[in-house]
Amino acid sequence: AQSVTQLGSHVSVSEGALVLLRCNYSSSVPPYLFWYVQYPNQGLQLLLKYTTGATLVKGINGFEAEFKKSETSFHLTKPSAHMSDAAEYFCAVSEGGNTPLVFGKGTRLSVIA
Amino acid sequence: DTEVTQTPKHLVMGMTNKKSLKCEQHMGHRAMYWYKQKAKKPPELMFVYSYEKLSINESVPSRFSPECPNSSLLNLHLHALQPEDSALYLCASSLTGALGNTIYFGEGSWLTVV
Numbered sequence: 001a002q003s004v005t006q007l008g009s010h011v012s013v014s015e016g017a018l019v020l021l022r023c024n025y026s027s028s029v030p031p032y033l034f035w036y037v038q039y040p041n042q043g044l045q046l047l048l049k050y051t052t053g054a055t056l057v058k059g060i061n062g063f064e065a066e067f068k069k070s071e072t073s074f075h076l077t078k079p080s081a082h083m084s085d086a087a088e089y090f091c092a093v094s095e096g097g098n099t100p101l102v103f104g105k106g107t108r109l110s111v112i113a
Numbered sequence: 114d115t116e117v118t119q120t121p122k123h124l125v126m127g128m129t130n131k132k133s134l135k136c137e138q139h140m141g142h143r144a145m146y147w148y149k150q151k152a153k154k155p156p157e158l159m160f161v162y163s164y165e166k167l168s169i170n171e172s173v174p175s176r177f178s179p180e181c182p183n184s185s186l187l188n189l190h191l192h193a194l195q196p197e198d199s200a201l202y203l204c205a206s207s208l209t210g211a212l213g214n215t216i217y218f219g220e221g222s223w224l225t226v227v
Contacts, residue, residue, distance in 0.1 A: 032213040043117075043203055044156070044218040051213040090155055094212065100146065100169065101216055103155035 002027045002093045004104035012110040019063075019078040021107050023091030026072060033074040034092040034101070035065055044090065050074060061085070086111045116140070117219035119204050125225045128194060134222045136187040136204030142217075144210040145187040147179060148203040150221070156203055162187060163210045194226045 007022040025031055032051050036044040048059025055067040065076045074091060091104040117138045126132045136145065143164050148156035161169035162181040176198075178190040187204055201221045207214040 034215070036218075043119075043220040044205075046215055046217070049213075049215060100158060100161055100210065106153075106155050 002031065002095050002102050004091050004093050004102055006089075006091050006104035006107050008107055009105065010108045010110065012112060013081045014112050015083055016080050019076070019081045019085065019109065021076040021089050021091075021109065023065075023074045023076065023104060024072050025074060025091070025093045027093055027095060029095050032094045033065075033067060034094070035059065035063070035074075035076050036090045036092060036103075037061075038088040038090065038106075040087070047076070047089075081109075081111045083111050083113065085109060117204055117206055117217055119202075119219035119222050121222060122220065123223045123225075125227060126191065126194065127227055128196075130194075131190070131192045133191065134189040134202055134204075134224070136189075136219060137185055138206045138217075139185055140206065140208075140217070141184075142206035142208050143184060144207045144214070145181060146205040146207075146216065147187070147189050148205060148218075150201040150203055152200075160189075161210065168210065191224070194224075196226050199225045 003026050005024045034049045035047040038044050047063050048057045050057050050067045058064045063078045088106050090106045092101045094101050120135045145162045147159040150156045159173045160179045165181045176193045180188040203221045204219045205216045207216045
């Protein structure tokens with residue numbers, strides 16, 4: 001069965017500092033992996049996704065993530081945090097078919113001026 | 114345009130009321146979803162429709178009744194809800210339910226049961 005673990009329910013960084021949000025997954029088949037962001041009182045917006053091919057995936061707003069099969073990880077990074085990045089971030093895995101998206105518990109990112 | 118539109122944005126209903134949440138997409142997507150999200154929690158899958166047929170029901174109580182009138186519309190009928198059903202209800206869609214298709218979410222409907 002597929003599952004997602006996000007390490008750290010809350011991450012706080014200074015404006016301009018590196019953002020690193022951790023995600024580990026388990027899946028019985030090669031997974032498709034996603035990062036979504038949820039700003040306060042809004043729905044979920046796709047940041048990026050990994051399907052096949054290049055393991056370094058670039059997304060919107062300067063975020064990127066690297067799929068590491070050996071470590072079963074899909075960590076999200078951004079070189080320089082901006083105040084507008086403060087939000088809840090969800091990692092998710094999909095095996096498709098009748099097993100739709102499974103979310104991690106989320107990581108709340110705070111950015112300090 | 115990747116847009117899923119949900120109405121109403123906010124709904125307050127009593128435990129004896131009957132109300133409906135509505136969702137619409139015009140992206141030609143053939144899979145549509147209802148998720149429930151409680152505060153500070155991830156979304157939880159409730160229902161999946163694939164080609165207008167209910168394909169997944171995650172053991173949701175019968176007081177929640179989904180309906181997919183056509184390929185663009187998805188409704189969630191609510192009846193005799195409990196206060197613990199208060200949550201953000203998210204509609205989503207994807208091209209199909211196949212592996213790797215991106216799921217696009219609406220802004221959600223905030224439901225309060227009093």
